[in-house]
Amino acid sequence: MEDAIVKLTSKEGETFDVPRKVAMMSKLVKDTFSDDDDEDDEEDETEVKEVPLPNVTAPVLKKVIEYCTHYQDEEMTPIQTPLKSGTLDELVQAWYANFVKVDRNMLFDLVAAANFMDIKPLLDLTCLAVSILIKGKSAQELRQMFNISAELSPEEQAEAQRENAVAE
Amino acid sequence: MTDIPRTRRGKKIEAASSVTWSNLSDDDDDDNNNNNDSTLALPQLPEELFFRISSFLDVISLVDMGTTNRYYHALCQSNPAGWTNLCLHLWRTKIHVAPEARALIQENALEAYRVACADATQRSYVTKHEFCYNPDTHQGTVWSFRFKESAGADWTSVDPWYRGLPCRQMVFLESGKGMQYVNDNNNDEESPRLLDPPVPIAWRFLTRPMDLPQRPLGSYVRFTVAGRDVPTYSVRRSPNGNWGFVMESCWGLYASYPLPPRRKKILRRAGEEPTWIHADEEESTAHSSHDHWRNKRIRTIGHPHATLSHDPLQDDSQLLITNEIQWREAFLYNVGARVLPEGDQAIDDFDRAWGGV
Structure with a gap:
């Protein structure tokens, strides 16, 4: 069973052959299997499974598979809050810190893919990486960075400033 | 106009703010939804994903994020944005968290x-x-109680804290009685035990002691020991930032948590002039060159998260109520007065009685 292959199909229809153990990091994939196991018995264990992932593009899926493959050799240190540091390299191993050093669009796509495929450690890592992007930025910088538009009303701005004062 | 992203379950945010869903969806996100490509930018993230991200944020970043626009303002104010955990984490190390705050955490963290x-x-x-x-x-x-150096050797010599032992511990009952608290950590039925002190101790709150300004009830405590009033204890928050309370008179100090052990001073004989230094600094000074010591100091000071090398209550340097401040009460006690006057008239009465000292 260790060598069994799962075919993961991206939005574009591109198919990736992935060892079953690697693919099973995704709870979505895992659930697909257990659903089938309920209905059928042993016979389809040998069958090559194909899981369509219509929300995930090929470049993103490739990254996800890279993550899950590396995870087999070196499990990611679980991320615990409150964070002990503000830099990725001090929170997870170097490989994982480098893994999320990607452009912003890819990072958001990875968040979405990790969420859709239900891969908790990857979701934690990518959300952490986004939070580090947010840290230390002013509201103006954040608006530019994330393409957020609307301003607050004056009352809300005043209220936000009061909060700031409390937070020191 | 695209709708505001919601969670799949359409769960409403719990923000107790004036921002509502109806006014959120009006003028928001005009520009953001133009890029309808496959990329999921932050403005399109479902709430629950945003909360996963925001749960990693510190207070400042969370508040800054909330100033970007109305949608994020409401999100960043809600409990699941991280406030519940931020509260719990902050409070874990604090001695006295306001009960009103604890009561609010569910409703509005x-x-x-x-x-x-x-x-x-x-x-x-x-x-x-x-x-x-x-x-x-x-x-x-x-x-926890200890004398201050200013009480004099008669008192400090019988105080276990000055011998490097744990402080004496006291509790005060609502009836007005003070008792010694003994905890042997034996886990038996007897522990902790409350004992009558060697001499009776009574307590009450007062608002205007003779030497200090009027403050609200609970700001000053009058102890009567063996039938004699002792100089007033003045209450404030602990200078070490743990949200505990301390109360001090010119001679004694109480803290609402275990006081740290005494900071020992030792006489350093190296060099020309023997000097008194703190024992916890000794290691870094005694056996190292001058340059090394200087570098070490600079590094310590420069580090933004450098914690205090010692607790401020390990010696008397951070204490405020001196013999000079409380001199009238100290004087009256020393000449044998049983009752220390209080209230606005006390100083005038004192001056009249003692000939305008």
Whole structure:
């Protein structure tokens, strides 16, 4: 069973052959299997499974598979809050810190893919990486960075400033 | 106009703010939704994903994020944005968190955070509930006591703290009685035990002692020891930032948590002039060159998260009530007065009685 292959199909229809153990990091994939196991018995264990992932593009899926493959050799240190540091390299191993050093669009796509495929450690890592992007930025910088538009009303701005004062 | 992203379950945010869903969806996100490509930018993230991200943020970043627009303002104020955990984490290390704040955490954790911080920085008096100990439930505050150097050797020589031992511990019952608190950590039925002190101790709150300005009830404590009033104890928050309370007179110090052990000074004989230095600094100075020591100091000072090398209550340097400040009460006690006057007239009466000292 260790060598069994799962075919993961991206939005574009591109198919990736992935060892079953690697693919099973995704709870979505895992659930697909257990659903089938309920209905059928042993016979389809040998069958090559194909899981369509219509929300995930090929470049993103490739990254996800890279993550899950590396995870087999070196499990990611679980991320615990409150964070002990503000830099990725001090929170997870170097490989994982480098893994999320990607452009912003890819990072958001990875968040979405990790969420859709239900891969908790990857979701934690990518959300952490986004939070580090947010840290230390002013509201103006954040608006530019994330393409957020609307301003607050004056009352809300005043209220936000009061909060700031409390937070020191 | 695209709708505001919601969670799949359409769960409403719990923000107790004036921002509602109806006014959120009006003028928001005009530009953001133009890029309808496959990329999921932050403005399109479902709530629950945003909360996963925001749960990693510190207070400042969370508040800054909330100033970007109305949608994020409401999100960043809600409990699941991270405020519940921020409260719990902050409070874990604090001695006295305002009960109002604790009561608020379910309903509005941001408000609870704000109330707790405001209370800790602005309220410097104790409530009766915080001051007292309930002998039936064993709930309440155990006060650690030590003399100050200014009490003189007669007193400090019999104080275990000055011999490097744990402080004496006291509790105060609502009836007005003070008792010694002994905890042997034996886990038996007898522990902790409350003992009658060698001489009776009574307590009460007062608001205007002779030498100090009027403050709210719970700001000053009058102890009567063996039938004699001792100089007033003045209450404030602990200078070490743990939200505990301390109370001090010109001669004694109480803290509402275990006081740190004494900071030992040793006489350093190296070099030309023997000098007194703190024992915890000795290691870094005694056996190293001058340059090394200087570098070490610079590094310590430059580090933004450098913690205090010692607790401010390990010696008397951070204490405020001196013999000079409380001189009238100290004088009256020393000449044998049984009762220390209080109230606005006390100083005038004192001057009249002692010929306008």
